[in-house]
Amino acid sequence: MTVPLKDVHDFIGIGLGPFNLGLAALTAPVEDLDGIFLERKANVDWHPGMLIEGTTMQVPFMADLATLADPTSEFTFLNYLKDQGRIYPFYIRESFFQLRAEFQDYLRWAAARLPGLHFERTVTSVDFQDGVYAVTSDGPEGTRVDRARRIVLGTGTPPWVPPACRDLDAETVCHASSYLEHRERLRQCDSITVVGSGQSAAEIYRDLLGGIGEGYELHWVTRSPRFFPLEYTKLTLEMTSPEYVDYFHGLPAPKRDELNAAHKSLYKGINAELINEIYDLLYELRFTSGEVKTRLLTNTTVEKAATDGTSIRLGLRQHEQDRDFELRTEGLVLATGYGYRVPDFLEPVRDRLRLDATGRLQARRDYSVDTAGGAEIFVQNAELATHGFTAPDLGMAAHRNSWIIRSMTGREVYPVETRIGNQEFGAPLA
Incomplete structure (x- = not known):
């Protein structure tokens, strides 16, 4: 049975960590893009086990949900500070690095103001039916099915235990x-x-x-x-750039794996x-x-x-x-880190995923991983094998979301930078 168009969203985001929450912030003002987000927890809960008193972020406050894509967004960290009456104390503090607990509070502040976020919804399966994706989830009010043309995976990376x-x-x-x-x-x-x-x-x-x-x-x-x-010199930081991602993505898979092993000190x-x-x-x-x-x-x-x-x-x-x-x-x-695993709920659509011989997702440059030609299933922080160490980097999140939004809408809603650094990472083409 064909699903009525009015019941089909443009996309469904699964998971609400900083990356998909950033997507929610950047898509909220886009009138012709209708999306919802499903999260199994009761609220945004960013690394709660590591909110040790006094610890700070390792990236500057501008690596928030929206600033590097749209500094005028109402969901920037500076707007959060202004709303909380703390922008002058933060200014006087003279540090680019906010408290980690403060970042968690900021994420929850943004989530409370964003539409289309559905908490306590545990996704159990994703199917492809009648040309759209059907996402089944369980929650306090029971089981329901939401449908969309596209999926954006932001489920995070589970803890890795030796x-x-x-x-x-x-x-x-x-x-x-x-x-x-x-x-x-x-x-x-x-x-x-x-x-x-x-x-x-x-x-x-x-x-x-x-x-x-x-x-x-x-x-x-x-x-x-x-x-x-952690390597934090400025020319090294230029590697968290669109042109380095372009360069890395264009390398053969064995070379990418070799570089990822060598880049651990970068992240x-x-x-x-x-x-x-x-x-x-x-x-x-x-x-x-x-x-x-x-x-x-x-x-x-x-x-x-x-x-x-x-x-x-x-x-x-x-x-x-x-x-x-x-x-x-x-x-x-x-403290042995995290490792991405393709979620079990994707098993019904496994044949629609681009996977390599080891079962890793093979993301295109626009972060899509579907076999249908792109712009159907996107990933957030699951593309280490194809995009390198920038995958988990909060500073590149707004850039990735700008790519995803451009692929979903067919137009450049937010400027997608192509070159920001001084370096040339590859040999000249001519």
Whole structure:
């Protein structure tokens, strides 16, 4: 049976993290573009486990929902500050980097003002029927089906847990994504180990180090050869640009994979100020307390893990020396990052997805991943393999949404920049 056009949306966004929320902000004033958004949680909930007191964003405040596409939008961070009566204090503070909890509050402020957002809707399946996509979701009011010509996937990346740790079920084991929920329980342990090498691991270690006087031992294990800083020089930042994405997207898949492995310091490193703060705190603790019960282990991977009474026995390997050793810990925090997985609810339309031999989504330059020729299914932060390290970057979100809106409408609603940097990333064409 043909679905009446009045019952078909132009698009349905699935998930409401910052990327799809930005799409909602940028499409709200576009009169001829009708979209709705479905989110399984009761509100926008951006990394709640990592809203540690005093932590700040790693990107400037202009990397908000709308500014880099439309600075005049009512959904900019500066308009949020003005509405909250805090724009002058923020100005006097003289920092580009807002508090992380403040960013969460900003997202919720915007969500409360945007139309078409439907919370507590868990998508269970996406089908293709009568030339449109049928999205089935469950919620407090029951099951319903919404239909649209296009889908925009913004479901985020689930936590990644090392294979050796996947069978651990102790209450004192958690992923960084739920750290705050477990923090007080962890602090009751005799020993705590943080596994990971990026910003989250460093923030958690710093937070726990501040309470080490309570009597626990604290260990930090990383497979990286050092606690390397996030690269944040200006010519490096030019790589978060449309022309670098063009260059990267045009490379063969094996070369892209090689570059992604080499680019971890561009988006997975630690803020240099935080590294120095950790060192200074260790220095102070050693001066005031003498021995500090902490160990920092580099070049080390978790090969085995097993619960042993009230403790966890970690089998570690120092991979430059090829030496194995054990570490016992009562608490374990896995700051081991996230990894994209194609959602199960897409299984009915799997034949309409562009996938490579390993099952990864193969996004076109306009972020579409459908086999129908483009402009039907789009992705947000699921295109690392095709677009590189800019995929999770908040600073490129407005640019990506401008691309998606242009593909959906057939016109340039927001200027889509093609060149912003000083560098040339490829060889001259002639």
